[in-house]
Amino acid sequence: xxxxxxxxxKIGSEDWEMPLGVVLLLGGITLVLMIGGAYLGFKFGxxxxx
Numbered sequence: 001x002x003x004x005x006x007x008x009x010k011i012g013s014e015d016w017e018m019p020l021g022v023v024l025l026l027g028g029i030t031l032v033l034m035i036g037g038a039y040l041g042f043k044f045g046x047x048x049x050x
Contacts, residue, residue: 001020002020003019003020003021003024004019004020004021005019005020006018006019006020007019007020007023
């Protein structure tokens with residue numbers, strides 16, 4: 001897999017272009033933060049039980 005290959009995509013009316021490695025890195029960070037937030041939210045809700 002060529003991680004330096006540029007990926008083109010569009011968000012709204014803006015055209016974006018960035019390397020595949022950066023896109024995968026941002027996706028991985030996003031998934032880690034989502035899973036961590038869900039876990040912390042679950043633990044917080046669990047601690048509120050009488």
